[in-house]
Amino acid sequence: NAGVTQTPKFQVLKTGQSMTLQCAQDMNHEYMSWYRQDPGMGLRLIHYSVGAGITDQGEVPNGYNVSRSTTEDFPLRLLSAAPSQTSVYFCASSYAPGGRTYEQYFGPGTRLTVT
């Protein structure tokens, strides 16, 4: 099993550009999520999904879109990149029996810089 994979590992964008961060998992987990990590602030939830076709907003959703067309994939789209979106982005997945998430497993991260 590859676990949770993310691409790209590094990305530099100019303000206003759009892009998609890819995330895939091969553990058949119902729950997938996106976090951003900024210095001294831990990880903050952007969006999450409890299954294919179902997504919801987390703590910091503005400027990001997600969709979940398959169990395996959960891409994160930046609509119009801003310098405030410079961060490290992590995708995670877990089993979610009854809609409750338990142990989440993280990908290696995407380091995004917006100039």
Added chain:
Amino acid sequence: GQQLNQSPQSMFIQEGEDVSMNCTSSSIFNTWLWYKQDPGEGPVLLIALYKAGELTSNGRLTAQFGITRKDSFLNISASIPSDVGIYFCAGSARQLTFGSGTQLTVLP
């Protein structure tokens, strides 16, 4: 939203010493998780706790789920150089809420 207070923010210890860190919350959680993050990597799950009062070990690591369900601690015994990294607590109700992390440095 839910807030987690993790302390200390950073620790500098000698190799062989024991380490203790903790998290407190204003809200009740159903699950407490402890993660370790190495530089340039994603967080890796160390210990998961599911019941109030539960004490769980994973090698030199021991963690407890507080009886009030609002706190948890992590102990590392006999620290070694590879223990260096950032340790995060996370509490789960429906979503995970993370603490801000404890940066651990182990001096030889």
